Amino acid sequence: MSLIGEGGITMRAPQPSTPVTASSSGEVAGPGAQAFVSFVSAGPGAADLITVRGLQRLQRARVVLFDALTDPALREAAPQAHWIDVGKRGFCDSTRQTHINALLVQWALKEGSVVRLKGGDAGIFGRLEEEIEALATAGIAYEVVPGVTAALAAAAAAGRPLTRRGRGRSVALTTAVATDVHGQPILRDSRSADTEVFYMAGRQLAALGRRLRQAGWPDDTAVLVVSRAGCADQVVSEHRLQDLGAAAVMHSGRPTVVTVGMGAQAVPGRPTGSCNLPGQLELSIIADNPQAVSLTSPT
Secondary structure, rough: EEEOOOOOEEEEOOOOOOOOOOOOOOOOOOOOOOOEEEEEOOOOOHHOOHHHHHHHHHHOOEEEEEEOOOHHHHHHHOOOOOOOOOOOOOOOOOOHHHHHHHHHHHHHHHHHHHEEEEOOOOOOOOOOOHHHHHHHOOOOEEEEEEOOHHHHHHHHHHOOOEEEEEEEEOOOEEEEEOOOOOOEEEEOOOOOOOEEEEOOOHHHHHHHHHHHHHOOOOOOOOOEEEEEEOOOEEEEEEEHHHHHHHHHHOOOOOOEEEEEEEEHOOOOOOOOOOOOOOOOEEEEEEOOOEEEEEEEOOO
């Protein structure tokens, strides 16, 4: 299989070989062989953001349990596999975690070689711990293939490093919404690092802005908002914290990452408010009027 990226780069993975017993190297196994699960990080957005190792594991799988935000194009890497949708989306009907755990064990014991395909990096807000615990209880071996998390893809989309020499020495990753002891949603805010990155923030932008100001962030703090990071239709916008609510309409209904602080600041010499990536929606925000937005698609 070949995956052609936005920049025209072609990545090829080796063709599947004859199935052998599962091992720590991720080789596939047939029915009745030793159970083995590969947690493969698909990366955010486009299929070509998966790692070469992840693509190899996917290509050799007999069963793939996949998340909602993984690129459907990745199916081309494993046409021989049985694909099972176990996706989760915030504020929507989702597969229960206990059911996912049970499916992992069931299919690993039945088929031997299973890939658990997760968006972004499997270890970042991916419920990886619960699934590892389920496999450990059943005595099933596993491996974790790392990948590109949404915070990195969002920063790359805007051409802004999350760390800066001498000024941005720390980065915190946080979910914008958590639940309390009664299972009710609560908004998370923080000021624990030079740069804060909030996942799953799309429906909370105005409220998040207010809470961050209450947590001590100045009104004029730089904020970067990226939705569908890593996809061809990703949208990038920049704001001051006091105006974060203005981003709600343009990112509505889209998986959104919000970067606050040093890592959101534009790099000197780079035009602000735009990202000239092939196929990307280009968003320009007028500095003196954060609600004046121009949205174009580069040719």
